[in-house]
Amino acid sequence: MNDKNYIPFHRPSIGQEEMDAVQQVLASGWLTTGRVAMEFEQQFAAYIGCKHALAVNSCTAALQLALDAIGLQAGDEVLLPSYTFTATAEVATYFGARPVLCDSLPGGFNIDPADAEQRITSKTRAIIPVHIAGEACDLGAIHELARRRNLHVIEDAAHAIPTSYKGRRVGTISEMTAFSFYTTKTITTGEGGMITTNDDKYADRISLMRLHGIGRDAWKRYAKTGSWFYEVQEAGYKMNLPDILAAVGVAQLKKADLFWQKRREIAAFYRQNLSQFEELQLPPVGRNGDDHAWHLFILRLRPDLLSIARNEMIEELKADGIGTSVHFIPLHRHPYYVRTYGCTPSDFPQADDSYSRCLSLPIFPDMTQAEREHVVQSVARLVTKNRKRTVVAAR
Numbered sequence: 001m002n003d004k005n006y007i008p009f010h011r012p013s014i015g016q017e018e019m020d021a022v023q024q025v026l027a028s029g030w031l032t033t034g035r036v037a038m039e040f041e042q043q044f045a046a047y048i049g050c051k052h053a054l055a056v057n058s059c060t061a062a063l064q065l066a067l068d069a070i071g072l073q074a075g076d077e078v079l080l081p082s083y084t085f086t087a088t089a090e091v092a093t094y095f096g097a098r099p100v101l102c103d104s105l106p107g108g109f110n111i112d113p114a115d116a117e118q119r120i121t122s123k124t125r126a127i128i129p130v131h132i133a134g135e136a137c138d139l140g141a142i143h144e145l146a147r148r149r150n151l152h153v154i155e156d157a158a159h160a161i162p163t164s165y166k167g168r169r170v171g172t173i174s175e176m177t178a179f180s181f182y183t184t185k186t187i188t189t190g191e192g193g194m195i196t197t198n199d200d201k202y203a204d205r206i207s208l209m210r211l212h213g214i215g216r217d218a219w220k221r222y223a224k225t226g227s228w229f230y231e232v233q234e235a236g237y238k239m240n241l242p243d244i245l246a247a248v249g250v251a252q253l254k255k256a257d258l259f260w261q262k263r264r265e266i267a268a269f270y271r272q273n274l275s276q277f278e279e280l281q282l283p284p285v286g287r288n289g290d291d292h293a294w295h296l297f298i299l300r301l302r303p304d305l306l307s308i309a310r311n312e313m314i315e316e317l318k319a320d321g322i323g324t325s326v327h328f329i330p331l332h333r334h335p336y337y338v339r340t341y342g343c344t345p346s347d348f349p350q351a352d353d354s355y356s357r358c359l360s361l362p363i364f365p366d367m368t369q370a371e372r373e374h375v376v377q378s379v380a381r382l383v384t385k386n387r388k389r390t391v392v393a394a395r
Contacts, residue, residue: 007374009323010184013259013365014248021247028243033211036243040250041194047162047253048171050196052203055241055249056210059158059180059193060087063128064094065239066154066176066195069205072097072125079119079127079151081111082330082343083351088128088156089331100124101331101343104350108284109133109298112350113141117149126152131160131170133327134186134293135286139165139173154178159295161186162260166289171196181245186259186295187252189245210239262365263294266372270297270361273376277383279305281357294363296327299379301357308386310357317359320378325360 025036037055045053056062072078074096080088082101089099103115109132116127127146129137137155146153155170157163158180163170171177176199181192197203208215213236217226241249252259274280281300286292301310308316314324330351332343345352361375 006321007323007362007367007371009325009360009362011364011366012183012188013255015251015255017251017254018248021251022244025244025247031244032242033240033246034243036250037241037246040241040246040253043250043253044194045196047256048196049169050172050177051198052200053194053196054203054206054210055246056193056195056239057241058087058191058239059156059178059182060091061210061237061239062178062193062195063088063154063156064091064237065206065209066178066202067091067095067097067126068209069176069202070126070152070154075123076125077121077123079111079116079124080156081130081132081351082332082348083109083111083132083328083354084130084156084331085158085328086331086334086336087158088130089337097125098123098341099331101337101341101348103348104354105138106350108135108350109354110135110137111142113138113145116142117145120149120151124149124151126154128154128156130156130158131163131293133283133296133298134159134163135284136160136163136165136170136290136292138287143174158182158185160293161256161295162291163293164289164291166287172198175199176202181249181252186263186293187249187256189241189249189252192241192245192249208234209236212236212238259365260293262367263363264292266363266367267292267294267297269372270363270376274299274379277380278302279383279387280379297361297363298327298358299361300354301359303357305388306383306386307388308382310359313382314359316382317378320374322375322378323362326355326358327360328355330355 041053041055072095076097077100078092079100083104092099100119105112153174155174155177157170157177160170176197179194181189213234214230279302283298331337332348337343
């Protein structure tokens with residue numbers, strides 16, 4: 001299959017609206033953080049249903065600012081899943097704190113609250129649940145655990161626009177929630193993130209720290225309504241989102257529900273056409289009252305029924321013109337976490353099992369029907385070709 005027919009793992013859905021929005025910012029002469037970023041924040045807060053939304057340059061920055069806001073200190077511990085991207089854990093190390101990895105739920109990808117509770121010590125300060133693929137974590141159990149053990153809850157919602165838990169949209173439930181606008185996410189600004197909260201004090205702290213610890217409205221220093229005078233109140237960070245990226249976010253946010261509808265249609269198509277294969281384990285869809293964002297469609301192979309391994313399946317699909325990925329290589333398998341914290345696969349059996357046999361299929365709003373059908377047909381062909389045949393002995 002030639003390159004023009006190759007189905008990438010992800011293709012961003014960018015239209016004329018985004019291009020026009022960027023052009024308007026370029027023509028304005030104000031490219032860094034300003035009124036467009038503020039507009040993006042206001043519209044995002046309205047979309048999520050929270051009091052405060054603060055734009056930053058990445059979801060990683062959002063998580064770091066959240067940990068700063070709760071006053072995380074060196075020697076503290078933060079619970080988080082091993083089955084996540086490294087950003088979730090690395091932010092704790094910026095403070096000299098220890099990321100404490102936890103296993104996944106049996107049969108799922110999200111953090112197991114019961115396993116997390118077993119790893120709590122007197123140094124544990126917070127828990128960061130990650131809504132893997134856009135499926136809501138069991139926030140009820142997590143919040144109950146946090147209440148009993150006096151822990152802060154900061155959600156990593158990089159995959160979760162829009163995800164809901166029991167009818168409430170993610171971003172309105174916990175103390176703080178971090179979102180991602182990375183290029184592969186459900187809406188994108190290329191690079192960028194947002195942190196939501198209903199707490200005024202957290203919002204004030206984040207607003208201060210995201211731009212060098214300079215007082216409110218620091219971005220106005222070069223505007224007609226601003227002043228050259230400024231005061232550095234804290235040793236802050238450089239984490240602001242510029243208008244040129246926020247403009248893309250404003251345009252994308254208007255399409256967020258349409259993008260979600262299309263991803264749901266693709267997920268339903270995959271489930272309908274692949275559910276007949278007992279050799280495949282389909283992704284969990286969430287509990288009653290939850291809306292799955294379907295950022296990812298993570299398929300798991302059943303090695304007891306298939307003679308083809310996950311890595312071979314990925315290469316076969318690639319040869320057939322289909323890009324896939326693996327979400328995630330658990331943190332306990334990476335050299336840094338093994339070397340620094342002594343992690344082993346046996347400490348995280350559920351996460352390790354999912355990793356060993358998972359692959360993510362393409363799922364993005366601009367997928368054509370022909371592309372969806374090609375993915376399903378290719379997977380079906382490979383499963384059929386590589387079934388382990390059971391021979392029944394003659395009596």
